[in-house]
Amino acid sequence: METLIAILIGILFAGGVYCLLQRSLVRLVIGIMLIGQGANLLTFAASGLTRKHTAIIKSGETILQAPHADPLPQALVLTAIVIGFGFTAFCLALLHRTYKTLGHDDLEKFNTTDTDK
């Protein structure tokens, strides 16, 4: 099962990289989002997966009893999801603005710093 998750992560990364290499700016943003999802899942899965056990201390106990999910990667991924959201929002706004200003989204035409009007 974990191997399958690993393959899914690989596919997310592959899809993300493929999109990054395209000339369309919209594709670039999609690529960033895919890699973001893949990276979150990677962090989550890298420490091993425990099914059906959370990282919550049951009432009546004072410490987290094994088996339990590893809380640290979860905390990291939680932060990453939120940051990733902020980043995606910013990228979308930037994409929107760039297209408004330049009228195209062909990355190969972004070589000069000046906008020719």
Added chain:
Amino acid sequence: MFLLLSVALIFMAAFATPAIARFIPHKQRFLFALVPATSFALICSKASDIAQGLAISEDYTWIPAFDINLNFRLDGLSFLMALLITGIGALILTYASGYLKGYEANTRFYTIIQIFMAAMLGLVLSDNLIAMFIFWELTTVSSFLLVGFNHENPDARKKALQALIVTAGGGLAMFAGILLLGNVAGTYQVSELITHAEMIKNHKLYEAIVILICLGAFTKSAQFPFHFWLPNAMAAPTPVSAYLHSATMVKAGVFLLARLTPVLGGTSFWLHLLVYVGGFTMILAASLGLIYRDLKKILAYSTLSVLGIITLLIGMGTEFSFKAAIMMLFAHALYKATLFMVAGSIDHETGTRDITRLRGLRKVMPWTFAAAGLAALSQAGFPPFTGFLAKEYFYGSALDHNMKILLISSAFISSMFLFVLAFKIGFHPFLGRENKKIHAHEAPPTMLIGPVTLGLLSLLFGLFPGPIAKYILSPALASFNTTFHPVKLKLWHGVNTALILSLITLTCGFGLYKLRKKIRQNATGVDDKLNIQFDQSFANGLESFIKFAKWSTKLIQSGSLRSYMIITISAFAGLLLYILLYVGGMPEFYKFSHVKPITLAFLVALAIVTIVACTTLSRMTALLSLGVIGFGITLIYMMYGAPDLAFTQILVETLTVVMFMVVIHKLPRFKDFSTRRKKAFDAIFASIVGMTVTFLVIKAQNLSSKNPVSQIYAETSYLEAHGRNVVNVILVDFRAFDTFGEIVVLSIAGLGVSLLMRNNKKEDTE
């Protein structure tokens, strides 16, 4: 303390100069000479210790972890150099106050030349080679600024750059040599290196060390084939040339050779390298000097020649030749600084440096003439001047050596040519009939003190060589030999071969001087060919280097995001693969068991949706696919015991989809810009990266750490932070500052989004 003080004093004065200078009128700027004069006095106060063969050390730790310390050490050799640097420095600053009276930017001059002076003093006093190298480079940089002092003149800039590139390039080679030496011997202290000398000389890296260090010394002291920068550096104002290019900076190279003689010298490799390079330079430069008409060019070539002689003498490696090298260095500093100042005075008062136009100045410039005459007689080697003593030792050591024939003949040729060069500067402009077209007058007193003092010293130290033997020659010789014994210096040795050779030299030199005009006329053009060739090949080299830089920049900085991505991602994936294949070992695939068909179907569906999201040409399909992926991953979080992640992910995904919906109708349609071939490449490339990441994840899962970091959170979450949800406790308690940072990032992103969107609205309404 006083060695540090003598260096720091000049540094402090240099940095204070811009502030102080505005209170000192131009006429009183000779007061700056008090700074080096103070250092001179400080160093002189140790003369009696030096004369007994003692060395004074001061150690200040600087970066002890790297064995880099400020170890100042005043021994015979550095005593001589320090006296020349501070003593001549004081006279030069006095001279400059007259010479630069009209210059607007002369505050800048005083600042830089004092920085140079302090760096030079630090260089000769440093016992630690790394510290010495830092001072060395400081002299390079400050001399660049001084040579290019007239920076409005493109020619001066070009020549300053040339000097900088040659000497800084050599400096870097030398740095590599120093590092090698330090690695081999385990120390950067010269005084400690000496004790490891035998081991260093037998080490297999010995030749490499010598070549690298000599590259530094030869470029700094302008030895062939790096000689061309020195005549070009005559673009500097004359006080700069008089200081840097006679007594100080160009001597740094030979000083280094002398300093390292007890460490590296004494082998036949060292002997031949130094003797041939020095010998060739001394003859080539002296003969090239014959064909010039420009006073400063002539001086530059005769300086080159003497630097060649000193290199040769150090290379010869006998006690006799070391004595000769010390005397030559000392005598040359005295007479060459004088002659440079004289050339500057002539230039200043007549407006030309062309010796064919300069005649009969003796009446209008009697004092300058006196100084020039004394210095010229010293350079020519007339008894009883110091130059004569130096030449006697030169001949004596050549006669004493087993390469006798070669050495004697080359010594004879170069001494004869140096005679002619000396007379061309010291006598030619002053004798003969006056040139009526030139209206000259005597230089002001500030410009006379320096040359007259040094000219007289050339004579006095020749007449009374006792103090020189006691304070200069014997202690400096100890720096070569590592053992101290007092030596005597006499003017009159009786009639011997060296004396006879000297007399022949004087006679032949005088004869040659009479023929100077003919030589120059016949040889016109020779120099152009020679020198232009060096200049040209330097310029070509520089140009092709710049071309290469442009080409490589274009290659790397192509301006195409795609190639940047490919480079960056290949580096990432390549390193990862390398580690997996060769260091960590490939993971094993073994956890395929217990897969329910429904989970399998779910994961396959996610994979297909991902591929759809990447390839679809419909914006709506892409949006929906991204949504499906996001929610699918939420499910995975749910399955593996991460309810918090699942909640957050659902919220975030929903918001993202909504945001995407808002902008999607304003976004361009997907266009396929790429060709089929490019897309195929991208797909293969992406698959390889994806596979690498998969391997990484599996590998990470296979590894298990015995003491996971999270254990401490699991145990203390409830007891110390009173929270049952460990993930939440980590976020808001254990790592609360990280969360705070996250909030800041999010607010900044929100701010950016709102600005980007708002501006847009305004434009829409306009």
